[in-house]
Amino acid sequence: MAKNPEKQTQKGLEVTFWNRRLRCAVEMAQKLNPATNSPYLFPDKDGSRLTEEKISSRFKDTMRRLVESGKLTSEERFTFHDLKAKGVSDHEEQYSGHKTLKGKKIYIRKAPKVKGSSTRK
Numbered sequence: 001m002a003k004n005p006e007k008q009t010q011k012g013l014e015v016t017f018w019n020r021r022l023r024c025a026v027e028m029a030q031k032l033n034p035a036t037n038s039p040y041l042f043p044d045k046d047g048s049r050l051t052e053e054k055i056s057s058r059f060k061d062t063m064r065r066l067v068e069s070g071k072l073t074s075e076e077r078f079t080f081h082d083l084k085a086k087g088v089s090d091h092e093e094q095y096s097g098h099k100t101l102k103g104k105k106i107y108i109r110k111a112p113k114v115k116g117s118s119t120r121k
Helices: 020-031 052-069 080-090 101-105
Strands: 006-009 012-015
């Protein structure tokens, strides 16, 4: 887990503030590997940093096992990339780390909310 939650965005500095939901998620993740004294939130079994390839491989294996066990249907299966899209779509400002709207739109999966007409026919 990054020690500094601040990151630069196209609008300037973005800071993700601690809240009850985020704190709970971090505490749950830390309990997954209590024996390792690792600086990483999701360490490998030996406490070292997980590589992108290992994360991708383990995620795909987990999805496959969930479908095979019947805990997820094929239609409910999702990708690691879908998790980022969910986070961007749910974020109030829909931050994605992309500088252009075209790049940002890749992750926005919710229809925009618009006000309806106040006139009746």
